Amino acid sequence: MTHKDSGKADAPTVIRGSRSGNSQISGAAVVRGTKIQDVNASRAPTQPTIYALDLSSLPQPRPFGIERRGAYFDIDQSRFELFQNGLRLHLARWPKLGYSTAIRAALDSDDQSGTSVMIPRDAFARLNSEKDIWLGGYWTQDWAFETAPIERFGEDGETVQLPRIKAPGKLRSGFKYFVQNARSELSEPGEYILNSNREAFVIPTNESDQFEVAIATTLLEISNAHDIVIEDVAFEKTLGTTIKIVDSENITIRNCFVGRSGAGAIRVTGGRNVVIDRCVIRDTAETAVLLSGGDRPTLTPAGHAITNSIVTDFGIDSRTYRPAVQVTGVGIRVEGCFLSRGPHSAIILAGNDNLIRGNEISAVVQETDDAGAIYTGRDWTHRGNEIDGNFFHDIGMRMSAHARSPSEPSFVSAIYLDDQESGYRISRNIFWRVGRPIVIHGGRDNLIEENVFVANTHGAIWLHKRGEALGGELERRLRAVPYDRDRWATRYPALATLAENDPGSPVNNKEKDNILLGHGTLVEFRAPEDAQYWAQRDTTTAIGRSRRGWPVTSPEDLQRYLSAQFPGTHSIPVRSKALSDLQFSAH
Known part of the structure; x- marks a missing residue:
């Protein structure tokens, strides 16, 4: 709306929905999922119902993906948002609630090329064959949250390398963090993983195969x-x-x-x-x-x-x-x-x-x-x-x-x-x-x-x-x-x-x-x-x-x-x- 749509002080332009509350303007398109048995052949969940979503036919203002977030990122828009039954769904993560503190700064933890941390060996073993895994946490301060993708898994079975963290201060050990977009963690209703800009896997919140993508x-x-x-x-x-x-x-x-x-x-x-x-x-x-x-x-x-x-x-x-x-x-x-x-x-x-x-x-x-x-x-x-x-x-x-x-x-x-x-x-x-x-x-x-x-x-x-x-x-x-x-x-x-x-x-x-x-x-x-x-x-x-x-x-x-x-x-x-x-x- 521009100046051409303006009203007057005593006669404003009015856009009014139904008094019943049913008027809605949505920015999402409906997508139907295809029920599948496996997400990942080596460690697919067997209990929940999983749907594959074909995203290739949807308009993409930017290629669908995951955006870096945090106090030192100015985010004008997300790259992917998924909904069902009136809820915004979330990336599959570990731990499911809260944070883990089982993480250490590596010896060369922070240089101009990136950031290195050491995670538990069992978590490393679950994740190292997957792609597009992200960590989110309070890396340097308890008031500076930030997410970053894992760029490389080390050969020692516990070190992962990420882009340089933007938050000020020295990287700590024992800070609060979580892992997200992990196939191995896709196990509960309302979770999804973004496999590429053309495909997502999701566990529905109900029995419907219908989802919405922004x-x-x-x-x-x-x-x-x-x-x-x-x-x-x-x-x-x-x-x-x-x-x-x-x-x-x-x-x-x-x-x-x-x-x-x-x-x-x-x-x-x-x-x-x-x-x-x-x-x-x-x-x-x-x-x-x-x-x-x-x-x-x-x-x-x-x-x-x-x-x-x-x-x-x-x-x-x-x-x-x-x-x-x-x-x-x-x-x-x-x-x-x-x-x-x-x-x-x-x-x-x-x-x-x-x-x-x-x-x-x-x-x-x-x-x-x-x-x-x-x-x-x-x-x-x-x-x-x-x-x-x-x-x-x-x-x-x-x-x-x-x-x-x-x-x-x-x-x-x-x-x-x-x-x-x-x-x-x-x-x-x-x-x-x-x-x-x-x-x-x-x-x-x-x-x-x-x-x-x-x-x-x-x-x-x-x-x-x-x-x-x-x-x-x-x-x-x-x-x-x-x-x-x-x-x-x-x-x-x-x-x-x-x-x-x-x-x-x-x-x-x-x-x-x-x-x-x-x-x-x-x-x-x-x-x-x-x-x-x-x-x-x-x-x-x-x-x-x-x-x-x-x-x-x-x-x-x-x-x-x-x-x-x-x-x-x-x-x-x-x-x-x-x-x-x-x-x-x-x-």
């Missing part, structure tokens, strides 16, 4: 248009990002399902006032929703928003730095949403005057470390952002991939202000069953007020002097904006004097009127010398855990307890509007 990259693209409403339609089953909106104004996507994508669900860049409202967004290989816009030099807001929506099962294939919602720019809102079930962050945030309000965020940062449910970092000038009235619970895993025992905790937080991120207002949030609720990793001028911290395992606020003073990347970013003049000087006066006010230290962070329930302290310091940067007297109400424990087993219990104990204050709803008002008609 052949469309994008289903809806709106460019340089205005005043358009899309509602009551399901958009699904694509190789690339399902909906793209570029340099457009006054666009609303309402009451839609968007998902089952080999890349992202909705990508908004430029323009103004693009709103995603009351949508269900699920099962995306990469970032689910990107909202980017506004002008930082003039602090002109974009007005983009995602509201009252449900976003789950995101970053499925790239695993890290592929959030439910990525916000980049000025004046963007994430409000009233339910964000859940992701391996890494729910929201990644950059820019100014953005608002994260009234969301429920749970079951994220499920397999990564040194990460936060909301993550932002490395810029003194990201000012004016507010994180207000959200409910964070059940964030993170119990311990990191390399923890020697459960007593060695992981570094997972609800809100992670990393690498001197500054100028945030964090207010009226509830943190329940979170390791570290708020991390201030070297930043300044952050205000933390009227929050409730319940049954968390560490201090409510974690503070550390970390980072650089002048002369580095942060100063370069400071000089790139008019921080000491125009609207910036009025809006963020502390920036004008930052260079003269100990720029490398976490000064002027404040808290007031918070409530701390349970064990732990208000502020936790990484090192004793960090305490000098928290000079204020704490104003938090602290209530210790009773011998009977907390009378709280559900979010609703927590709401009742807080209302009874603190009437008239901290009245933050624990359920997002998206969950409390489930009236979606599309899927």
Whole structure:
């Protein structure tokens, strides 16, 4: 859709599906399989029903294949996606769930020509006669996932060589990894292997021989248009990002399902006032929703928003730095949403005057470390952002991939202000069953007020002097904006004097009127010398855990307890509007 398809403010162009929720735009073509007995003559599974899919007659935007994924790959589209019975199927893998840590870096593990690792001999024996085997894992850091194909099996019966890993740092031994696209592991419903760009083998999820293969990259693209409403339609089953909106104004996507994508669900860049409202967004290989816009030099807001929506099962294939919602720019809102079930962050945030309000965020940062449910970092000038009235619970895993025992905790937080991120207002949030609720990793001028911290395992606020003073990347970013003049000087006066006010230290962070329930302290310091940067007297109400424990087993219990104990204050709803008002008609 272009400017020719635009409507008017009082008479927008409307594309509306059936109110029954049956309207669907799909990017997949139907393929029927042929039942076979063997996949591989030497080690074919004998129990499950296996179908061979002939892909040769399908249009292929790029030759079908497997794409390298991970934090350091910018994936615009997948090369192959397979569906059945409304589900996106997955490559056969070992182990079936989770990861193995039985892997070692070889002596010449990482050079300019590639990466070498040593896997168990029994796994090597199963795999060395197969082709197009892939490994995925956290090779160098617990926040940097990456996949790579095996290029060569060594003669020693345990060493495999892969392309050079892009993640920074030294290759480790004992990191979390899995094997995928292995014929020897094809054994359960919903699994497949891609044999070539012309053939796949799959175990069905039911008795049907009918499957769907994605052949469309994008289903809806709106460019340089205005005043358009899309509602009551399901958009699904694509190789690339399902909906793209570029340099457009006054666009609303309402009451839609968007998902089952080999890349992202909705990508908004430029323009103004693009709103995603009351949508269900699920099962995306990469970032689910990107909202980017506004002008930082003039602090002109974009007005983009995602509201009252449900976003789950995101970053499925790239695993890290592929959030439910990525916000980049000025004046963007994430409000009233339910964000859940992701391996890494729910929201990644950059820019100014953005608002994260009234969301429920749970079951994220499920397999990564040194990460936060909301993550932002490395810029003194990201000012004016507010994180207000959200409910964070059940964030993170119990311990990191390399923890020697459960007593060695992981570094997972609800809100992670990393690498001197500054100028945030964090207010009226509830943190329940979170390791570290708020991390201030070297930043300044952050205000933390009227929050409730319940049954968390560490201090409510974690503070550390970390980072650089002048002369580095942060100063370069400071000089790139008019921080000491125009609207910036009025809006963020502390920036004008930052260079003269100990720029490398976490000064002027404040808290007031918070409530701390349970064990732990208000502020936790990484090192004793960090305490000098928290000079204020704490104003938090602290209530210790009773011998009977907390009378709280559900979010609703927590709401009742807080209302009874603190009437008239901290009245933050624990359920997002998206969950409390489930009236979606599309899927």
